[in-house]
Amino acid sequence: MASEVKKIGAKGYILPALVVAATFITIYTVTVIIPDMKVMKVDPTKYAMEYIEKDTNGKPIIDETGKPKLSEAGRGRAVYVREGCVYCHSQFVRPQDRDFGSRVHAGDYANETPNVLGTSRTGPDLSNEGGKMPDAWHVGHLIDPRAYTPGSIMPSFSFLSEEDMGDLVAYLQSLGRKRLEDPKNKGVYEAYYPEADTAFWQKSEHHKPNVDSATAANGGAGIFRQNCAVCHGTNGLGNGPNALAMNKKPANFSRPFFKAYSDKTWYYKVAEGVPGTRMPRWKLILEPEQMWYLVAYLKTLPQDQEVIIQDYQSIDDKAWEGQSILPNKLRASYQKLGEAKLHGTYQANPGGLTGSETEGGSSGGH
Amino acid sequence: MINNKFLSSQEGSSAKYFMLSAIVWLVIGMGLGLLGALEFSFPDLTKGISQLSFTHIRPAHVNMVAFGWLSMANIGSCLYIIPALCKTKLFSEKLANFACHVWNLVIGLGCWSLMNGYTEGREYAELREPFDILVLVGLLLLSYNLFRTVLNRQVEKLYVSVWYIMGAFFWMPLVYIVGNRTFVAMDGLNDGILNWFYGHNILGLWFTVLGVGIAYYMVPKMSGKPIWSHSLSMLGFWTIAFFYAPTGTHHLLQSPVPEWAKALAVIFSAALVIPVITVLTNFWMSMKGSWWMLSTNMPLRFVLTGALFYLFTCIQGPFQATRGINWYIHFTQWVVGHAHAALLGTFTFFVIGSLYYGLQRLTGKRIYSVRLVKWHYWLLFLGFSIFYLTLTVAGLQQSAGWALGYPVGQWSLTLPPMWFSRAVGGLMMFFSSCLFAFNIYKTLTAKQSSSDESELDMAVPVGKGGN
Numbered sequence: 001m002a003s004e005v006k007k008i009g010a011k012g013y014i015l016p017a018l019v020v021a022a023t024f025i026t027i028y029t030v031t032v033i034i035p036d037m038k039v040m041k042v043d044p045t046k047y048a049m050e051y052i053e054k055d056t057n058g059k060p061i062i063d064e065t066g067k068p069k070l071s072e073a074g075r076g077r078a079v080y081v082r083e084g085c086v087y088c089h090s091q092f093v094r095p096q097d098r099d100f101g102s103r104v105h106a107g108d109y110a111n112e113t114p115n116v117l118g119t120s121r122t123g124p125d126l127s128n129e130g131g132k133m134p135d136a137w138h139v140g141h142l143i144d145p146r147a148y149t150p151g152s153i154m155p156s157f158s159f160l161s162e163e164d165m166g167d168l169v170a171y172l173q174s175l176g177r178k179r180l181e182d183p184k185n186k187g188v189y190e191a192y193y194p195e196a197d198t199a200f201w202q203k204s205e206h207h208k209p210n211v212d213s214a215t216a217a218n219g220g221a222g223i224f225r226q227n228c229a230v231c232h233g234t235n236g237l238g239n240g241p242n243a244l245a246m247n248k249k250p251a252n253f254s255r256p257f258f259k260a261y262s263d264k265t266w267y268y269k270v271a272e273g274v275p276g277t278r279m280p281r282w283k284l285i286l287e288p289e290q291m292w293y294l295v296a297y298l299k300t301l302p303q304d305q306e307v308i309i310q311d312y313q314s315i316d317d318k319a320w321e322g323q324s325i326l327p328n329k330l331r332a333s334y335q336k337l338g339e340a341k342l343h344g345t346y347q348a349n350p351g352g353l354t355g356s357e358t359e360g361g362s363s364g365g366h
Numbered sequence: 367m368i369n370n371k372f373l374s375s376q377e378g379s380s381a382k383y384f385m386l387s388a389i390v391w392l393v394i395g396m397g398l399g400l401l402g403a404l405e406f407s408f409p410d411l412t413k414g415i416s417q418l419s420f421t422h423i424r425p426a427h428v429n430m431v432a433f434g435w436l437s438m439a440n441i442g443s444c445l446y447i448i449p450a451l452c453k454t455k456l457f458s459e460k461l462a463n464f465a466c467h468v469w470n471l472v473i474g475l476g477c478w479s480l481m482n483g484y485t486e487g488r489e490y491a492e493l494r495e496p497f498d499i500l501v502l503v504g505l506l507l508l509s510y511n512l513f514r515t516v517l518n519r520q521v522e523k524l525y526v527s528v529w530y531i532m533g534a535f536f537w538m539p540l541v542y543i544v545g546n547r548t549f550v551a552m553d554g555l556n557d558g559i560l561n562w563f564y565g566h567n568i569l570g571l572w573f574t575v576l577g578v579g580i581a582y583y584m585v586p587k588m589s590g591k592p593i594w595s596h597s598l599s600m601l602g603f604w605t606i607a608f609f610y611a612p613t614g615t616h617h618l619l620q621s622p623v624p625e626w627a628k629a630l631a632v633i634f635s636a637a638l639v640i641p642v643i644t645v646l647t648n649f650w651m652s653m654k655g656s657w658w659m660l661s662t663n664m665p666l667r668f669v670l671t672g673a674l675f676y677l678f679t680c681i682q683g684p685f686q687a688t689r690g691i692n693w694y695i696h697f698t699q700w701v702v703g704h705a706h707a708a709l710l711g712t713f714t715f716f717v718i719g720s721l722y723y724g725l726q727r728l729t730g731k732r733i734y735s736v737r738l739v740k741w742h743y744w745l746l747f748l749g750f751s752i753f754y755l756t757l758t759v760a761g762l763q764q765s766a767g768w769a770l771g772y773p774v775g776q777w778s779l780t781l782p783p784m785w786f787s788r789a790v791g792g793l794m795m796f797f798s799s800c801l802f803a804f805n806i807y808k809t810l811t812a813k814q815s816s817s818d819e820s821e822l823d824m825a826v827p828v829g830k831g832g833n
Binding site for chain 2: 013017020021023024027028030032081082083084085086087088090092094095096097104105106107108109110111112113114115116117118119120121122123124145146149151152153154155156157158159285
């Protein structure tokens with residue numbers, strides 16, 4: 001009895017075993033293989049491959065190993081992955097998230113591998129971190145987080161080499177920039193407001209108050225103090241307490257060019273936020289009616305006394321002939337001024353809260 | 367001589383070595399987890415030491431407890447259960463012992479390399495190429511070994527545990543190949559989808575299937591009563607086989623992956639309630655009339671506590687995978703608590719019961735101290751309960767913070783008490799694991815031995831004294 005070993009084998013169980021195999025393979029095909037064929041096969045040349053070094057013609061440089069050479073930010077991304085930043089920081093702005101800039105779209109992650117979407121947010125989301133803080137802030141914060149954000153539980157990365165630290169900061173500063181360079185978004189961010197977005201404007205008409213009325217402006221003042229004053233200051237001069245820590249300073253609404261804004265431009269900027277800065281998309285937080293109240297208030301803000309050359313191109317060269325000041329030189333300095341205003345980097349009053357970084361310290365004396 | 371020692375062909379040796387290695391990794395892995403938890407309360411605890419920074423400890427902890435502890439303990443139990451159920455010897459003890467050495471090498475070197483930042487960067491699949499290949503070699507050897515053992519069986523019908531275990535050893539190599547960047551690397555969101563296909567299926571098609579298979583063996587064996595319904599157990603197996611694979615995308619519900627993939631993930635996640643209810647109904651109906659055994663039978667108490675946590679986990683899981691709830695609680699510590707409830711609460715409790723049961727029989731020695739087993743149970747149970755409840759509360763605080771749009775810097779200031787009590791729970795669990803390892807060590811080195819089945823009964827009456 002004991003010597004005779006029965007050979008039962010797989011008889012009768014072949015079919016169930018095949019079913020197990022088939023089930024798995026079907027489900028795998030449906031959930032993994034098909035999405036991977038369908039999800040965004042984006043042409044890499046259409047996207048700014050900011051993580052790869054390019055030559056003057058915009059072609060990627062290939063190193064001796066046959067792989068594209070990584071840029072500073074590209075090496076920084078490898079540091080980000082190696083140091084495990086993804087365990088506490090997501091890069092995945094959801095529709096309901098506030099204060100993290102515009103939400104992510106299909107194609108935002110093209111050419112990035114491995115994924116750093118993240119599943120846990122012990123710290124803030126970093127999708128649009130680039131440009132919010134100066135480089136020096138990032139370096140200091142990585143070395144001693146609690147000196148920069150009290151109560152933070154981020155580990156200190158003081159052990160990073162100088163090179164790794166520089167790369168990592170370059171990567172952090174690159175986050176969210178890709179979206180700005182996305183050809184899809186071009187029209188959206190360049191125009192003051194897109195008329196074509198009919199759904200957006202239809203929604204805005206709901207309960208729209210009279211934006212020229214004092215009542216509406218009064219209502220908007222309260223909303224401004226609750227939501228905007230922390231960055232833009234109580235008088236809209238761009239000098240709220242948060243402004244201290246920002247790389248891109250909040251707008252000073254007393255600048256004359258804000259007077260040129262139409263109601264719709266105001267509304268659009270408030271609703272959609274300003275990409276590349278900390279200005280959030282208020283349409284996710286406020287009702288259209290509240291945003292119109294804000295517009296009414298913003299329109300009433302006073303203009304300061306600074307002297308502005310409205311149109312430097314209208315200077316007549318001939319009228320300056322024979323004068324001691326060369327018109328071209330003058331024109332160049334006006335042009336610089338005009339550009340500074342256009343980009344919002346012009347400082348009428350250097351040395352104040354909103355003063356530029358280089359002049360901020362030295363101007364205390366006068 | 368060396369051959370005999372390292373590649374023993376003694377019956378049951380591979381199961382024993384897998385189980386003992388697992389206990390070593392449990393102590394080290396839990397120690398790492400505890401250190402990580404302490405760093406939430408004292409962020410500058412290991413300042414300047416890159417290996418001990420939280421971000422380096424975390425992948426080492428996860429890989430060590432998931433592959434070193436839970437997988438190896440489960441495999442050890444399978445190597446014991448499959449021959450027992452098939453009434454035959456393991457196909458090759460040498461092969462299984464070889465796989466054990468390979469895995470120990472991977473866990474030791476792999477986790478050290480993770481602490482040094484040598485990582486693949488995909489969550490739960492951090493081990494780099496050489497380790498991935500070794501893990502897969504070990505897995506395939508074990509699969510081959512167990513499948514050949516089942517083919518050599520001396521009983522006609524396959525018990526449900528055999529189904530579960532064979533399923534696990536069929537799916538896991540596939541899941542591992544798909545989930546690791548060594549074998550399949552993609553970019554962008556595709557990489558994310560693969561990441562969570564792997565991240566969730568290593569749980570569903572490996573830990574769950576093995577854990578439930580082991581519990582299906584242990585509950586009737588320990589209680590001495592047959593399983594309540596065989597057909598219900600098979601329904602559980604087939605539904606888990608059908609429903610689990612596509613659920614991973616529920617980790618990416620608010621990301622721009624295609625809507626239909628998300629919908630599929632949500633529907634199938636919700637459907638997972640079916641296998642859970644069948645398994646638990648079966649366990650609890652089998653125990654009907656014998657619940658008194660919990661007061662004396664410690665291994666059974668471990669297994670059934672695991673079943674209790676299984677209920678919590680698997681009601682919570684489908685619930686939080688639905689869009690509305692996920693909208694609220696995603697990205698928070700609630701999810702971390704849920705993951706621990708599955709791997710630590712449920713499957714660790716299952717497999718600890720099976721280790722106490724199996725190791726006594728494999729070594730032929732009675733456990734050194736029943737009192738220590740009780741301490742182990744209560745410290746682990748209470749420590750885990752503190753840990754789980756704390757993370758749930760912390761998660762809900764975070765959810766409220768995100769939903770109301772408060773900046774992280776504001777609501778994170780309310781969390782330190784949670785971080786601290788989590789570390790307290792972690793300390794209790796770490797201490798319980800040390801007691802466990804000590805107890806097993808003393809059992810193995812003890813002179814006494816007994817081949818009488820009733821002598822090494824795990825059911826030691828309370829009245830007989832602690833030791």
